[in-house]
Amino acid sequence: MNEPAAPEWHKTAxxxxxxNCGLQVQLGGDDxxxxxxxxxxxxxxxxxxxxxxxxxxxxxxxxxxxxxxTPLRRRxxxxxxxxxxxxxxxxxxxxxxAIRDEFGGxxxxxxxxxxxxxxxxxxYAGSLRRALGMKYRSNALAQEKTGQAWxxxxxxxxxxxxxxxxxxxxALFIGKNPWQSHGMQRARAVxxxxxxxxxxxxxxxxxxxxxxxxLADFHLAVTPGRDAWxxxxxxAVIVQEGLADADWLAEHAVGLEExxxxxxxxxxxxxxxxxxxxxxxxxxTARRIAAADxxxxxxxxxxxxxxxxxxxxxxxxxxxxxxxxxxxxxxxNIPTAMVPIFGTTKEFRDDDGAIRQELSPVTxxxxxxxxxxxxxxxxxxxxxHPDRFRAMVVESSNPAHSLADSExxxxxxxxxxxxxxxxxxxxxxARLADYVLPAASQFEKWEATFFNFEFPRNHFHLxxxxxxxxxxxxxxxxxxxxxxxxxxxxxxxxxxPLRQAAxxxxxxxxxxxxxxxxxxxxxAGHAAHVLHRTLGPTLPEGAEAAAGIWLAAQLAARKxxxxxxxxxxxxxxxxxxxxxxxxxLTNPSGTHFSLDEPAESLRRVRxxxxxxxxxxxxxxxxxxxxxxxxxMPDTEGFPLVLQAGERRSYTAQTLIRDPGWLxxxxxxxxxxxxxxxxxxxxxxxxxxxxSTRRGSVxxxxxxxxxxxxxxxxxxxxxxxxxxxxxGRDKITGVAPNELTAVEDRDDFAGTPWHKFVPARLxxxx
Ligand code: SF4
Numbered sequence: 001m002n003e004p005a006a007p008e009w010h011k012t013a014x015x016x017x018x019x020n021c022g023l024q025v026q027l028g029g030d031d032x033x034x035x036x037x038x039x040x041x042x043x044x045x046x047x048x049x050x051x052x053x054x055x056x057x058x059x060x061x062x063x064x065x066x067x068x069x070t071p072l073r074r075r076x077x078x079x080x081x082x083x084x085x086x087x088x089x090x091x092x093x094x095x096x097x098a099i100r101d102e103f104g105g106x107x108x109x110x111x112x113x114x115x116x117x118x119x120x121x122x123x124y125a126g127s128l129r130r131a132l133g134m135k136y137r138s139n140a141l142a143q144e145k146t147g148q149a150w151x152x153x154x155x156x157x158x159x160x161x162x163x164x165x166x167x168x169x170x171a172l173f174i175g176k177n178p179w180q181s182h183g184m185q186r187a188r189a190v191x192x193x194x195x196x197x198x199x200x201x202x203x204x205x206x207x208x209x210x211x212x213x214x215l216a217d218f219h220l221a222v223t224p225g226r227d228a229w230x231x232x233x234x235x236a237v238i239v240q241e242g243l244a245d246a247d248w249l250a251e252h253a254v255g256l257e258e259x260x261x262x263x264x265x266x267x268x269x270x271x272x273x274x275x276x277x278x279x280x281x282x283x284x285t286a287r288r289i290a291a292a293d294x295x296x297x298x299x300x301x302x303x304x305x306x307x308x309x310x311x312x313x314x315x316x317x318x319x320x321x322x323x324x325x326x327x328x329x330x331x332x333n334i335p336t337a338m339v340p341i342f343g344t345t346k347e348f349r350d351d352d353g354a355i356r357q358e359l360s361p362v363t364x365x366x367x368x369x370x371x372x373x374x375x376x377x378x379x380x381x382x383x384x385h386p387d388r389f390r391a392m393v394v395e396s397s398n399p400a401h402s403l404a405d406s407e408x409x410x411x412x413x414x415x416x417x418x419x420x421x422x423x424x425x426x427x428x429x430a431r432l433a434d435y436v437l438p439a440a441s442q443f444e445k446w447e448a449t450f451f452n453f454e455f456p457r458n459h460f461h462l463x464x465x466x467x468x469x470x471x472x473x474x475x476x477x478x479x480x481x482x483x484x485x486x487x488x489x490x491x492x493x494x495x496x497p498l499r500q501a502a503x504x505x506x507x508x509x510x511x512x513x514x515x516x517x518x519x520x521x522x523x524a525g526h527a528a529h530v531l532h533r534t535l536g537p538t539l540p541e542g543a544e545a546a547a548g549i550w551l552a553a554q555l556a557a558r559k560x561x562x563x564x565x566x567x568x569x570x571x572x573x574x575x576x577x578x579x580x581x582x583x584x585l586t587n588p589s590g591t592h593f594s595l596d597e598p599a600e601s602l603r604r605v606r607x608x609x610x611x612x613x614x615x616x617x618x619x620x621x622x623x624x625x626x627x628x629x630x631x632m633p634d635t636e637g638f639p640l641v642l643q644a645g646e647r648r649s650y651t652a653q654t655l656i657r658d659p660g661w662l663x664x665x666x667x668x669x670x671x672x673x674x675x676x677x678x679x680x681x682x683x684x685x686x687x688x689x690x691s692t693r694r695g696s697v698x699x700x701x702x703x704x705x706x707x708x709x710x711x712x713x714x715x716x717x718x719x720x721x722x723x724x725x726x727g728r729d730k731i732t733g734v735a736p737n738e739l740t741a742v743e744d745r746d747d748f749a750g751t752p753w754h755k756f757v758p759a760r761l762x763x764x765x
Contacts (some may be wrong), residue, residue, distance in 0.1 A: 001694060010466050011041055011588040014055040015117030017182045018451040020461060021047035023055055033467055035059040035443070045459040050186040053649055060661040061441070062467075065723050066426045068438030068471035080436070085474065085482075092435050094111060096132055099391045105133025106361070109327040109372070109380075109389040111395025112139050117463075119339070119498020120393055120443050121422070121476025123504040123548045125528035128393070128480045131489040131612050135432035136360070136389070140402060142343070142371035144301055147310030147749035148271040149342045149369045154616050155317050157606030159342035159369060162453045163296030165190050169329035170292040172203045174316055175302020175755070179211035181647040183298060183453060191215060196451060207304060207643075208713065209706035218285045223276030224641040224711050225756040228308040228626055231315035232263070232359050233271035234286045235278075237265040238322055242292035248324030252602060255615025259318065261622050271626070290323050301578045301645070301673045306755040307631045310748040314619040322614055327601035333455040334604040336594035339552045341450055343370030361387035365750050367519035373750025374403045375742045378412035393419040395476060398440070398654050400428040401720065404740040404752045407692055422479060425657055428721065440469035441738055446545040454530060456597065457567070461590030462546055477545040481532050490526045494566035498523075498534035506581070507534055510554065510574040527551060539585070549599075556593065575746035585614075593689050618748065634745045638692060638758035640676070645716035645754050657720045659732035668733035669702035671713045672687050672761070677703045680763045687764040690714075692739040692757050698764060701733055712759060 009024040009534045028036035035058050040049035059640060063224070071088035072080040091139050097109055110129050110542070129137065141149075149159045165171050165184055170195050178187040181476025194200045195215035205214040205227065213219045222230045239242050239260050240650050249256055272279040289295050305313040325331035346358040358367040360386045363376045366609075372380065377399070381389045403409050406428075413419055413432045421433040430436045452458050469475065474482075495514075498759040501512035513531075516523040523530050528548045532617020536544030554577035557564055559719025561576065569576040583591045607613055622630075635643070650667040662668065671689060681690050690699045699714070707713060736754065744753045 006094055007037075011043075012443060012463050013044075013117060013449070014051060015059065015061070015115070016054045016058070016655060018116050018449065019185055019187070019449065020049065020184045020449045021048055021055060021185075022049045022461065024738075025058070025466065027466060033063065035062050035466075041589050044461070045592050045704065046185040046454055047591050048186065050189060051270050052182065054396050054652060057656060057661045058443075060656045060658040062443050063654075064425050064658050067424060067441070067470060068426060068430070068436060068656060070438060072433075072436040074434045074511065088276060088437060089486050092420050092437075093483050096391060096393075096420075096436075096483075097127050097487060099417060100132050103390055106135035107389055108132055108134045108393070108469075109377075110137040110199060111377075111397070111399055112395040113137075114396050116451070116654060117449045118396055118447050119263045120447055120545050121439070121480070123339070124477040124528045124532060124545075125393075125395055127526040128483055130525040131484045131487045134369075134393075134592070136372050137370065138372040138374055138377060139397060140374070141369065142750070143374035143403060143752050145342070146368040146371055146373065147746055147751050148299065148304060148313040150345055150749060151310060151313040151317055151616065151619070153345055155314070155321070155613055156326075156334070158334050158604050159413070160337070160453070161326070161339070161601075162332050162455055162690040163298050163332055163416070164294070164330050164455055165194070165296045166297070168194070168296035169199070170201045170203060170289055170291075170295045172206045172289065172295055172319070173212055174231070174297065174299040174312075175304065175306065176298045177208075177212045177298035177302075177647070178298065181576075182647065183301065183544070184301060198451050200658060202286055205549070207708050207711055210316065218288065220277055220285060221280060221708065222276075223274075224708065225307040226275040226634075227303045227306060228311050228630060229271040230275035230277060230282070230314065231277060231312060231319065232623060232626060233268050233277075233282045233323065234267055234289070235315060235318055236263045236266035236268050236271065237283050237286035237757055238290050238568070240268065241287070242647040243287065243326030244322040249322065252324075252605075253321060253612045253614050253762055254609075255613050258615045258620060262623055265624075269358065281290045283627050289319065294328055295320060295323060295325045295332075296330060297325075297332055300507065303646075303757055305752055307753055308622065308626075309753075311619055311622040311745045314616055315623070318614065318761050321614060327598045329598050333596070333598055333601040334460050335453050336556070336560045336596060338452055338458075338460050338559050338593060339450040343368055351668055361385075366748070368749055373745070375401070375745040375750050376753050378402065378405070378408045379733035381412040382415050384752045388414060391420075392416055393420045393422070394429055394433075395526055398423075398427040398429045398444040400432060401735055401737065403653055403723070404737055404744070404754070405713070405742045406735060406737040407695070408742055409737075422476060424473075425656070427657075437479055438470075438473045439479070440473040443467055444469040444473070445475035448549065449719065455601075456595060457592050458596075459590050459592050459596045459635070461583055462549060462584045463590060464541065465710065475545055477528075477532050483530050484526060484529050490522050490529060493531060494520060494522050495534055498530065502538045504549070506535075506578045507574060510552045510578065513578070530730070543585065550577075550583060551582045553577045553584065553593075560594060563594035563600065566593050567620045570591070599692075624747075631747060633753060633756070633758055635758040638760050639757045640710050640761060642690070642692065642739065642757040642759035643711065643755045644712045644740055644757050646671075646713045648715045651715045651717040653717050654720055655717075657722050658720060659720075662732070666702055668700065668718055669713060670699040670734075671702045671704045673707040673711065674703050674705055674711045675709045676712070676761065680761055682763050689764050690739070690761045691760045691762070692741075695738045695739060697734050698743040712761065
């Protein structure tokens with residue numbers, strides 16, 4: 001008898017963090033729609049077979065019980081009714097157009113556009129935004145990374161850099177635990193390798209003794225919220241002990257004098273004490289950084305969501321710039337981007353010559369990287385200001401859960417005239433919507449991440465669907481195209497010539513498309529949609545949604561011809577772009593698209609004379625302000641510091657909603673130091689009431705000496721509502737944003753202080 005054929009392995013990627021490790025999966029179950037086996041894909045150009053434990057849990061995402069399978073419309077009594085797609089598209093388009101016509105398209109806000117692994121939808125949403133004149137948008141980056149993006153733009157003329165941890169002599173993690181939050185390819189393997197190598201050093205700045213800190217050669221267990229003093233003291237050592245790279249600075253930097261003057265004034269001993277660190281440890285760490293041949297740095301949410309967050313980013317940039325680590329192998333580099341993640345911050349000079357930035361319409365908050373700060377969104381809605389947002393389109397995001405002060409956010413979303421949510425599941429935000437549009441899951445459509453940050457070789461992975469869409473769902477690019485067609489902003493007369501060109505091949509299409517972009521504002525304004533409807537149908541295996549990637553490849557070939565040529569995509573820009581697109585389409589494991597020299601990073605410094613600018617007056621003023629205390633929320637009555645949103649082994653934003661994937665109690669617990677536990681008389685597994693100025697919740701406590709006394713930690717991505725086997729909604733764990741406040745945010749970028757929430761803990765019963 002013949003053996004049954006072994007189930008086929010299909011190539012895809014994990015979508016649970018930004019590294020998107022390449023995977024191979026087998027499908028099974030009664031309907032063949034379950035992800036039953038998962039292993040790393042050794043052919044993936046970056047992850048090379050690596051995964052962490054989370055990839056094994058993807059079926060909890062794919063087959064969640066709260067998947068949506070029909071468009072929903074809210075009835076007057078508040079309940080939802082199922083409607084067909086044509087009705088939903090027609091009514092939503094009419095509703096958005098009515099708001100645009102009465103109040104202006106800029107009163108409709110767009111939020112989201114993708115999570116960790118699904119950025120194609122956001123690309124097509126750009127066309128919808130232009131169809132409606134939607135000026136303002138935001139997403140999670142505006143509560144995490146905008147301070148850093150602003151600093152990067154001012155100091156480097158470029159919004160992003162990435163540490164080369166694979167080749168560094170010193171790895172410096174600032175408010176970052178790559179063991180759990182990854183953020184770079186093969187994170188655990190790389191961290192272990194650096195820790196084992198006697199010639200290399202691992203430095204961690206983190207109040208917690210995280211898994212990464214446990215392996216570190218230098219662990220700077222800074223007092224929560226005191227990172228800026230720690231970073232300032234490190235820089236002061238470098239300047240005061242004459243350790244800066246004078247030759248590099250002379251050749252590549254301006255603005256050194258004012259920075260040096262400010263750092264010379266710092267008392268290292270005093271700042272070390274404020275940071276809760278030994279002065280000797282600070283000095284030894286600074287010397288190790290200055291002496292290294294290649295320092296790779298990663299700053300993450302631990303400092304970007306804490307006090308002085310924009311200043312922290314500035315100080316981090318000074319660390320790699322003063323030590324000459326930009327554009328160096330094993331240092332910090334500016335990768336080639338297929339699709340830039342950060343928009344440009346619009347700045348202009350007013351009549352007095354002062355630099356001004358674009359501001360949000362109601363609260364007049366800085367718009368950085370084209371994103372409205374998340375923490376001000378409620379105040380941009382709940383007001384009688386004539387310029388308030390009146391409608392929102394939310395895509396693949398859950399602001400009612402993920403942004404500060406969920407109660408205030410629910411109030412704001414409920415106050416909109418129209419809220420449209422596009423998502424795979426019945427999220428906390430979808431529950432507040434007027435219309436909910438069900439999206440196909442990330443394994444049911446062509447998808448890709450734009451988080452491609454590797455240097456010197458960068459890669460791109462376009463994923464083919466594993467499964468047909470769940471009946472009743474559509475991929476986001478199709479949803480956007482249908483809405484644009486219902487709005488009627490692009491006509492058949494705009495598309496027909498391009499359809500004809502697409503039939504003649506990609507070279508002819510490129511000529512026609514770029515000519516149309518130059519001549520026809522409708523094509524230029526709706527480029528992704530136009531591609532979807534013209535080039536898209538010519539792509540193999542139903543890959544219409546990949547049409548936008550064709551444009552990304554073409555633009556990359558124009559912007560980075562040498563980088564692409566080194567990776568094997570040469571010829572004219574159109575030829576190189578087409579060759580790259582073909583490689584992306586035909587490599588199911590992903591493909592390298594660029595190869596760079598470290599010196600390329602220096603050429604990407606887009607400031608006068610190609611020199612980095614060290615002197616940011618706004619930040620130097622904040623740096624000097626540390627001497628008198630720096631930023632601090634009201635702590636009266638709340639003596640502890642809560643870090644709201646720790647990444648653990650079983651947390652993944654809110655992508656997996658089914659609590660069945662939580663394999664340990666630690667996934668949901670509030671972790672506290674033994675002294676704090678003893679202080680209120682609770683032990684491991686005990687119950688306590690955690691209170692902040694904004695809310696109060698019951699928690700289960702886990703006692704862990706790796707926490708500092710007075711420091712508490714709650715996981716991220718929990719507190720989600722999910723139906724049990726009988727269809728009754730149940731909440732598992734605590735939603736951190738029931739405890740956070742919108743006003744606790746960085747003065748400059750508006751990023752929230754989620755890692756410094758004043759709190760109180762009391763034993764229950
Ligand atoms: S969670 Fe991140 S590191 Fe882990 S398997 Fe998924 S993509 Fe890779």
